[in-house]
Amino acid sequence: MTAPLTAVPLTAELLRGALDVERTPLGLLPHRLPARARAQNTDGQLAMAEAQPAGVRLAFRTRATTLELDTLPTKRVYVGAPPRPEGLYDLVVDGRLTGQDSVRGGHTLTIDMTDGTFEHTPGTPGTLRFTDLPATPKDVEIWLPHNETTELVALRADAPVEPAPVPDRPVWLHHGSSISHGSDAASPTRTxxxxxxxxxxxxxxxxxxxGGALLDPFTARALRDTPADLISVKIGINIVNADAMRMRVFAPAVHGFLDTIREGHPTAPLLVVSPILCPAHEDTPGPSAPDFGGADGRFTFKAMGDPAEVALGKLTLRTIRDELARIVKQRAADDPNLHYVDGLDLYGEADHAELPLPDDIHPDAAAHRRIGERFADLGLNPLSGRVSI
Structure with a gap:
């Protein structure tokens, strides 16, 4: 006989990967920027991105064989582009991916990339259900969709649930652009x-x-104030495709960003990661603009800047890589725990020939896997073994 499902109180203690949890009329809304940072932000794109729970997961221990989760997602629709796939929830049991599903319904956010406008259409919650789990004690994680704002409404199980023990391993804190956020990744555990x-x-x-890796001081303070054993910051692509600054401003902004992080983490290993290959912007400055003339209705991005303006300080990915390497070399003389990772070692020309960027900016699922494996081997594995926790 199947045991009845009982409600599990949704609390912040069940969540990992969020810097803040907002209590809403319906439940919990995870955030990846703290409230003080959100109050200082005026950009709608960043507000949307930080509320999309990339890397955020429910983590608990239970004997339950059946789990139900009610959520209220926010789906995105881009004017002129094909429908986006439903966001995926990844079920991980004792470290192994064992199930995936989506929640239908929810709010809809319609975005017109040509003029930057947003239209919000209210929706209703949906239910996610996982069954036939082993009846033994196990550690369960439900990774929330990395690309859908997800309000947690209710959790039910057929056995008691308690927060999972704090894992005995180093905490890696990473900041980057949509590529780090997980654009075009297969699922939340596959960014x-x-x-x-x-x-x-x-x-x-x-x-x-x-769209939000722009060296914002409030993001630097969030990194500064978040406990971590390893830190990495991937800098460059958003600054170019937003045409956000010139070299005169860029170099001091990088120094200031790193100075702020070091206020809270004076000796932790800190990796500065330059952009992966993006042919559109290697030698052509931003801004980027959407091009809706792609095959099968897919939109791509094109570079709108003038290469001649690089001499006047406009930024390209090539000039940013050179400057980041110079800054890290200069600072490392007094900061032996500061390291540089060249983005071309993660995804370069040979990788692009094999796994081209589908929209000319973002890697696909196979390239995400390659970048992740290389970053672990080049950046994390050499450091994580030397970190004591």
């Missing part, structure tokens, strides 16, 4: 940071924000 964390045996906090 390159999640894959790298799994391979290196570290606990991930992912502060990758689609």
């Amino acid at each position: 390159w940071p999640a894959l790298a964390a799994s391979r290196a045996g570290v606990e991930l906090i992912n502060l990758g924000f689609g």
Whole structure:
């Protein structure tokens, strides 16, 4: 006879990977920026991105064989583009991916990329159900969709649930762009940071924000104030495709960003990661603009800047890599725990020939796996073994 499902109180203690949890009229809304940072942000794109729970997961121990989770997701629709796939929830049992599903319904956010407008259409919650789990004690994680804002409404199980023990492994805190956020990854455990964390045996906090890696001081303070054993910051692509700054401003901004992180983490291993290959912006400055003339209705991105303006300080990925390498070399003389990772070692010309960027900016699922494996081997594994916790 099947045991009845009982309600499990949703509390912040059941969540990992979030910096803040907002109590809403319906339940809990995880955030990846703290409230103070959100109050200082005026950009709708970043507000959307930080509320999308990349790397955020429910983590608990239970004997339950059946789990139900009610959520209220926010789906995105881009004007002129094909429908996006439903966001996936990954069920991980004792470290192994054992199930996936989506929640239908929810709110809809319609985005017009040509003029930057948003239209919100309210929706209703949906239910996710996982069955036939082993009846033995087990550690369960439900990774929330990395690309859908997800309000947690209710959790039910047919056995008691308690927060999972704090894992005895280093905490890796990472900041980056939509590529780190997980754009075009297969699922939330298959973004390159999640894959790298799994391979290196570290606990991930992912502060990758689609369109939002712009050296914002409030993001630097969030990194400063978040406990971590290893930290990495991936800098460059958003600054170019937003045409956000020139070299005169970029170099001091990088120094200031790193200075702020070091206020809270004076000796932790800190990796500065330059951009992966993106042919559109290697030698052509931003801004980027959507091009809806792609095959099968897919949109791509094109570079709108003038290469001649590089001489006037406009930024390209090539000039950013050179400057980041110079800054890290300069600072490392006094900061032996500061390291540089060249993005071309993660995804370069040979990788692009084999696994081209589908929209000319973002890697596909296979490239996410390659980048994650390489980052673990180049950046995390050499350091995580030297970290004591």
